[in-house]
Amino acid sequence: NAGVTQTPKFQVLKTGQSMTLQCAQDMNHNSMYWYRQDPGMGLRLIYYSASEGTTDKGEVPNGYNVSRLNKREFSLRLESAAPSQTSVYFCASSEGFGTGGNQPQHFGDGTRLSIL
Amino acid sequence: LAKTTQPISMDSYEGQEVNITCSHNNIATNDYITWYQQFPSQGPRFIIQGYKTKVTNEVASLFIPADRKSSTLSLPRVSLSDTAVYYCLVGGPNTGGFKTIFGAGTRLFVKA
Numbered sequence: 008n009a010g011v012t013q014t015p016k017f018q019v020l021k022t023g024q025s026m027t028l029q030c031a032q033d034m035n036h037n038s039m040y041w042y043r044q045d046p047g048m049g050l051r052l053i054y055y056s057a058s059e060g061t062t063d064k065g066e067v068p069n070g071y072n073v074s075r076l077n078k079r080e081f082s083l084r085l086e087s088a089a090p091s092q093t094s095v096y097f098c099a100s101s102e103g104f105g106t107g108g109n110q111p112q113h114f115g116d117g118t119r120l121s122i123l
Numbered sequence: 124l125a126k127t128t129q130p131i132s133m134d135s136y137e138g139q140e141v142n143i144t145c146s147h148n149n150i151a152t153n154d155y156i157t158w159y160q161q162f163p164s165q166g167p168r169f170i171i172q173g174y175k176t177k178v179t180n181e182v183a184s185l186f187i188p189a190d191r192k193s194s195t196l197s198l199p200r201v202s203l204s205d206t207a208v209y210y211c212l213v214g215g216p217n218t219g220g221f222k223t224i225f226g227a228g229t230r231l232f233v234k235a
Contacts, residue, residue, distance in 0.1 A: 011166070042225075049210065050167070050225040097166045109155035109214050114166025 009033055013098050013115035020088045020122045028083040028118050030098030038101045039081035040065075040112065041073060043094040050097060056081055088122045095119050127211045132230040141198040143229050145211030148192045153215035156187060156194045159225070161208045167225070170209075171196070198231075206233045 014029045032039065037058050042050040052065030056075040070092060072084045081100075085092060096118045101110040128146040135141045147156065155174050159167040171178055173185040173194070184197040198205055208228040 047227070049227045052224075099166070109157065109172065111157065111169040111172065112159075112167075114168065116165050 011098055011100055011113050011115035013096075013118050015118060016116070017119045018121070020085075020120065022089060022122060024088050024122075026085050026088060026120075028085075028096055028098075028120075029080070030082065030115060031080045032098075032100040032113070033079065034100060034102075034113065035078070036100035036102050036113070037078070038103055038110070039075065040099040040101075041071075041081070041083045042097045042099065043067065043092075044097060044117075045094050053083065053096075085120075090122050093120060093122045127213055127224075127226060129209075129211050129226070129229045131227065132232070134232050134234065135201055136234050137202055138200050141201050141205070141231060141233075143196045143198075143209055143211075143231070144193055145196070146193045147211070147213045150191050150213055151215055154191075154213045155215060156185065156191075157212045157214070158183070158185065158196050159210040159212065161210065161228070163207075167210060201231075201233045203233050203235060205231065207231060 011032045020026055040055045041053040044050045051067050053067055053071050054065050054073040056062045059078045062073050062075055074082045097114050099112040099114045101112045103110040155172055157172040158170045160170050161167040171180055171183050171185045173187050175187050178185045186195045208230050210225050210228040
């Protein structure tokens with residue numbers, strides 16, 4: 008049982024390049040999330056998907072787009088990467104349909120992204 | 124949304140019991156208290172969740188007083204491998220998973 012799988016694990020981009028981060032979960036969860044974590048900081052929510060076919064902005068959505076491809080997969084796209092987007096990106100999923108702040112979230116191991 | 128406050132960092136020694144307290148004065152009636160653990164280079168991992176009184180699992184115990192305005196995560200006999208960041212979150216069935224907020228957490232450093 009893999010849980011939440013993120014690819015790639017590491018990536019270096021140049022300013023202005025685009026890239027898609029991939030995330031897949033095999034727990035049949037309904038909700039999925041993308042977070043970023045900067046050094047020494049907590050996690051900040053970028054986008055979330057409360058159910059298949061829906062996506063909504065989180066706390067820091069600027070510069071990102073997402074696609075909930077199907078129930079399993081939720082991708083995050085940087086259209087024109089900027090140095091300020093250098094961070095570790097985490098994908099997570101939870102069982103409920105977006106509601107349920109008490110629903111435990113299951114996280115992947117992150118994508119470490121550096122933008123030069 | 125209930126805000127949480129927890130110590131920035133704590134030190135301990137192997138074999139000791141560690142208690143990390145989280146304050147959540149504005150907790151709502153339907154809110155649960157959830158703790159996560161994050162090791163370096165990994166995503167957060169769910170540890171324990173509770174609503175009131177005491178919850179215990181194979182990893183930790185969670186103590187919640189009657190007024191629920193605070194909670195204490197207790198790690199029995201810590202080892203070096205318990206060095207991690209611990210996050211306290213508060214949310215309920217109607218909060219929305221997207222509204223749970225991970226603050227800076229508590230950095231626990233276990234020494235030999």
